[in-house]
Every structure is written in C-alpha cells, then in structure tokens.
Amino acid sequence: MYKFLFIILLPVVLNAQYNPDSANLCQGDYYTPEQTIKVHEGFAKTYHDAATWQQRAALIKQGIIDGAELTHIPAKTALHVIVTGKKNMGTYTVENVAIETLPGYYLTGNLYRPVNTSRPMAGILSPHGHFHNPDGRFTPDQQKLCATLAQMGATVFTYDMVGFGDSKQCKHEIPKAFKLQTWNSIRALDYLLSLPNIDTARIGITGASGGGTQTFMLTALDNRIKVSAPVVMVSAHFFGGCVCESGMPVHKRPSNQTSNVEIAATAAPRPMLLVSDGDDWTKNVPNVEYPYIRNIYNYFGKAENIESVYLPNDKHDYGPTKRQPVYAFFAKHLKLNTNGLLKNGAIDESHCTVLPQNDLAVWNTAHPLPTNAVIGDDKVMALLEW
Numbered sequence: 001m002y003k004f005l006f007i008i009l010l011p012v013v014l015n016a017q018y019n020p021d022s023a024n025l026c027q028g029d030y031y032t033p034e035q036t037i038k039v040h041e042g043f044a045k046t047y048h049d050a051a052t053w054q055q056r057a058a059l060i061k062q063g064i065i066d067g068a069e070l071t072h073i074p075a076k077t078a079l080h081v082i083v084t085g086k087k088n089m090g091t092y093t094v095e096n097v098a099i100e101t102l103p104g105y106y107l108t109g110n111l112y113r114p115v116n117t118s119r120p121m122a123g124i125l126s127p128h129g130h131f132h133n134p135d136g137r138f139t140p141d142q143q144k145l146c147a148t149l150a151q152m153g154a155t156v157f158t159y160d161m162v163g164f165g166d167s168k169q170c171k172h173e174i175p176k177a178f179k180l181q182t183w184n185s186i187r188a189l190d191y192l193l194s195l196p197n198i199d200t201a202r203i204g205i206t207g208a209s210g211g212g213t214q215t216f217m218l219t220a221l222d223n224r225i226k227v228s229a230p231v232v233m234v235s236a237h238f239f240g241g242c243v244c245e246s247g248m249p250v251h252k253r254p255s256n257q258t259s260n261v262e263i264a265a266t267a268a269p270r271p272m273l274l275v276s277d278g279d280d281w282t283k284n285v286p287n288v289e290y291p292y293i294r295n296i297y298n299y300f301g302k303a304e305n306i307e308s309v310y311l312p313n314d315k316h317d318y319g320p321t322k323r324q325p326v327y328a329f330f331a332k333h334l335k336l337n338t339n340g341l342l343k344n345g346a347i348d349e350s351h352c353t354v355l356p357q358n359d360l361a362v363w364n365t366a367h368p369l370p371t372n373a374v375i376g377d378d379k380v381m382a383l384l385e386w
Contacts, residue, residue, distance in 0.1 A: 026239045026251040026259075033284055036236040036259070040292055043262060050299040057266040060258045061220055067250035068179045070221075072386050074102070079191055082106070084367035089353050091115055092150035096362045097157070098166070101187040102383045104374035105180075108166035108362040109159030109188070110137060111195075112150035122202035122334040123192045124149055125218070125225075126158040127185060129209025129233075129318070130242060136164040138357045141318045145206075147352035148327060152336035154204075157192050159184065161210065162244065166362045169373060170380035177244035179384055185218040193224065201226065202334045206326055208232050208275075208318035213245045213260070220266040227333045229273040229326045232316050236261045236288050238281035265293045269302035273329040275322050278312035286310045305333075320349070 031039060047053040065071055080100040087094045095111040114121070126146055128136035136142065137158045146156045162180050163172030174180070193200060204227040207215045212233025219228040233240075236259055240246040251258055264272070274290055276282035282289075290308040297306045309325040327347045331338050341347050363369050374380055 024249040024252055025246060026257075027246040028239060028241050029237060029281070030239045031237040033237050033288075037288070040236060040259070040261065040288075043258070044292075044295075053268070053296055053299055056256075056262075057220075057268075059256050060262055060266055063253040063256060063258065064217065064221060064250045064263070067253060068182055068248050069176070069384070069386065070179065070182065073183070073186075074386055076187075076190065079187070079194060081191065082362070082367075082370070084362050084364070085359075087355070087359065088115070089147070091351065092147055094147075094355065094360065096360060097191075098362045099187060099191050101184050104372045105169060105380060105383055106167070106362075106370065106373060107159055107184045107188060109157055110146065110360050112146040112156040112158070114150050114153050114155075117155070117197055120197055120199040120202075122154040122204065122330075122336060123195070123198045124154045124156045124203070124330070124334070125185070125188055125192060125205040126156055127181075127188075127205075127207040127211040127214040128158060128161060128164070129207060129211040130161070131209070131317075134357050136161055138165060138360055140354045141323070143354050143360075144320075144349050144352045145318065145323050145326075148323070148341075148347060148349050149330065149336070151341060151351065152327065152331060152338060152347075154330070154334065154336055155192065155195060155198060157188055159188050169369075169375055170377045173243050174377050174381055175243065175247060176381060176384045177242075178246075178248045178250065180380070181214060181244050182217060182221070185214055186222060189218070189222060189224060200224070204228065204330055204334050206231065206330075208322070209316060210240070210242060210245055211318075213240050216260065216264040216267070219270070219272070220263050225267075225270070227271045227330065228267055229275065229329055230264060231275040231318055231322055231326070232277055232280060232282050234260055234264045234274055234276070234285065234289050235281040236284070236292070261289050261292055264289075265296045268293070268296045269300035269305055271305040271329070271333040272307075273326060274306075274308045275325060276308070276310050277314035277316065277322075278310075279314065280316040283312075323347075323349075
C-alpha cells in the first residue's frame with residue numbers, strides 16, 4: 001500500500017513549492033490546487049474505515065509531536081497565574097491575565113466570563129490570527145467574539161501569539177515559534193480547565209487565520225478539546241504563510257507526509273465547523289476540503305458533526321458573518337444559552353463593549369513584566385531546547 005502511495009505522490013511533490021534550504025518543510029502554497037487533488041487521492045488510499053483512519057490519525061499526531069520537538073515535554077508544574085486587572089461590563093467580566101508557560105516566559109491574554117459563574121460552564125479557547133492595528137486579541141472582531149460567547153454562558157480565554165500584544169519577550173518569527181505557540185496553547189488549556197465551575201465535557205476552541213492553524217493543531221494533539229471551529233484556514237494546498245504555522249517539519253516526516261486537511265480531520269468524530277470565504281486559500285473548501293473531511297466523519301457514522309459554512313463574498317477575517325455561524329455551532333454542541341441575545345434570527349452583539357488596548361493590556365507601569373522574564377530571541381529559543 002505505501003509503495004503505491006509513494007509512486008503517486010513523488011511527481012507531485014517534486015513539482016510543489018520547493019525551498020532547498022528547507023526541504024523538510026511544507027510552506028505556503030506548497031501545492032497547486034490541481035496537484036492537491038492527486039495528493040489527497042493518494043492519502044485516502046492509506047485508510048478505508050474508522051479503524052484504519054485512526055491508525056493514520058495516530059501517525060499524523062505523532063508526526064506533529066516529533067516535528068515540533070514536543071516528544072519530551074517538560075513536566076507540568078503548578079500554573080503561575082498573574083491577574084493585573086478586571087473590568088465588570090455588566091453581563092460579563094474581562095480579566096487581564098498572564099500565565100508562566102515556561103520558566104520566565106509569560107503567555108498573556110484576556111479572560112472573559114459571564115457575571116454568573118456559579119453553574120457549570122463551557123470553556124472556550126480563542127487564539128487569534130496575524131491581525132494588526134491593533135494586534136490580535138485587541139481587535140474589535142476578537143473582543144466581540146469573546147464577549148458574546150461569555151454572554152452566552154461560556155468562559156473564554158483569548159491569548160497572544162508570540163510577539164503580539166503583550167507578548168514581546170521575543171520576535172514572532174523565531175525559528176521555533178510553532179513549538180512555543182503549541183506549548184502555549186496546551187498550557188492555556190490547562191489554565192482554562194483549572195478555573196472553577198468549568199464543565200470538562202464542554203470545551204471548545206476557535207480562531208481565524210493563524211489562529212485557525214492553532215485551533216486545528218491543538219484539536220489534533222489534545223482530546224480535551226471537544227468542539228472546534230477553525231476559521232478561514234483549512235486548506236488542502238496552503239500550509240500557512242508564517243514560520244509559526246509551517247516553520248517546523250510537522251507535515252513531512254520520515255514515516256509519512258500529510259496536510260492541514262488531514263490534520264483537521266483528526267478531530268473526527270468530535271464536532272467541527274469549517275468557515276471559509278471566496279477571497280483566500282479556503283475558497284475550495286465546499287468542493288475539496290469539506291467533502292474529504294466529511295468522508296472521514298462518515299466512517300464513524302457522525303457526518304452530522306462536521307459542518308461547513310462558505311461565504312463567497314467575504315474576505316480573510318473573523319468578521320460578523322463568520323462569527324454568527326460559530327455562535328450557532330457552539331450553542332448547539334457546547335449547550336450555550338442564546339436566550340435574550342437573538343435579534344432577527346442572529347446573535348445580537350450590540351451589548352459588547354470594545355475596550356481600548358490599554359484597558360486590556362496585562363503589563364503596564366503599575367504591573368511591569370516580572371523580573372524573572374526572559375528577554376530576547378536567543379534566550380527564548382534556549383528555553384525551547386528540551
């Protein structure tokens with residue numbers, strides 16, 4: 001079987017985007033949309049039912065672990081959490097939070113919670129994408145997403161990419177950004193699950209663009225994620241345009257080669273929503289990526305757990321037309337409450353307050369970066385030598 005697969009894939013790989021300095025990486029537009037059809041036909045020959053897919057999924061997961069150098073992860077210590085501010089917005093609160101994910105490295109973000117936190121709540125992670133002016137989690141789109149989900153009864157933690165927002169201990173483009181961001185996501189999930197009254201059976205994740213990559217990567221690696229919604233990112237031919245997405249050999253291993261479509265499919269049979277648009281690398285999702293992943297869900301008899309929303313006139317963002325289907329999907333699968341929030345059949349976001357960046361920042365004059373913080377690309381990279 002694998003010899004046959006090699007014969008199919010070899011000419012395609014040779015014609016793909018090739019960087020002689022990074023021959024073990026799959027970066028950017030690695031295939032043309034036409035090439036990727038043949039590639040995925042070859043992948044599909046390696047499994048034919050739930051059992052054989054699970055074998056392939058385990059191989060893919062191990063490839064991510066090995067390629068990202070997560071094989072020998074450090075022992076998880078008690079979380080050191082710093083809260084530097086909290087605002088009550090009436091129906092929800094926003095806290096400015098830092099988590100020490102490695103000795104001297106602080107993951108920064110905001111925790112959104114409904115005012116009534118006495119009952120068991122769903123927990124949602126929301127990594128952001130490569131959005132600027134303002135950075136990442138400070139954008140109005142990200143604030144509205146998190147605030148609305150909190151109003152629907154979920155505890156939501158949105159956190160910085162490396163080099164974004166408050167996370168300026170190194171540049172975003174360090175060679176092992178993928179490793180650091182993946183480890184940060186794992187520890188962010190640990191933090192979310194450590195909070196009081198979190199229902200561990202109702203844990204979700206959603207992000208757009210580079211945040212979409214973090215969404216399907218963490219879902220592949222960690223079964224504690226029960227529901228996922230990667231937005232404008234799942235593509236059969238595009239592997240991510242940043243070192244934090246495709247800068248480590250997680251797609252091409254000595255044992256196998258895979259794609260972001262297959263990585264996303266490892267979520268099966270857990271519920272997943274694909275959101276795509278007509279102006280980026282997700283424009284083929286309705287005809288290529290979604291049917292491919294749906295076929296895998298069919299093996300488990302759970303085709304109803306995979307949904308796709310295609311917005312042909314939309315562009316690459318996490319705008320309101322993309323947030324609405326995510327609200328509906330999470331309400332359905334995480335049992336969120338939409339009572340009092342529906343207006344003309346959609347979730348009303350008008351009660352969300354977009355705060356200025358200074359109100360959401362973790363570090364400021366009154367709360368400076370801790371004295372043990374590791375500063376500089378080389379020093380942060382040294383932390384990642386496990």
